Amino acid sequence: RKEVEQDPGPFNVPEGATVAFNCTYSNSASQSFFWYRQDCRKEPKLLMSVYSSGNEDGRFTAQLNRASQYISLLIRDSKLSDSATYLCVVILRGNKLVFGAGTILRVKS
């Protein structure tokens, strides 16, 4: 079983739509959680950290459920510029990042 699993998509949505991505992780000892964004042929960039209490940054809301080992990302009012691959990232121990394979989002006008 993969350490971090994501639905690969693609999610094709119209502008203005709300879209949600899910991610599950296998190791209950995982310490920290993040969502990264990766554009085609580019490096990943940190989108936001994920906390049990949930956190929001503008149109983006992230949520962590430790009991279910589940992480989510909600994007409201999708923009064309949101089109990218969204990577779920977990830190198991120390400073080792473990990446999911990513979920592709395509926002269309």
Place this chain on the structure above:
Amino acid sequence: GAVVSQHPSWVICKSGTSVKIECRSLDFQATTMFWYRQFPKQSLMLMATSNEGSKATYEQGVEKDKFLINHASLTLSTLTVTSAHPEDSSFYICSATGTGGFYEQFFGPGTRLTVL
């Protein structure tokens, strides 16, 4: 945010040659640098972790004699793919952490290696 550069951004080489990729932190001192590899439609996979002045720690399944890592200064780490073969063709990305905490990894733009 902190800036990490990589050179070259892409390289095409013949099978059997060695390729060196540089990773530099431009405006901060990187105590730790990480090397990742990403095959098409797959996740980034950590290859190794390197700390300045010490030997790199390789992940399971990564051949240390094939992927030579040198972290000679606080701003430069190099990855040399020795005797490259077509199956080594991939997107190689480095990242670096400074003093902001282990989760603040700043990624380089990546190097696309194609081995013919």
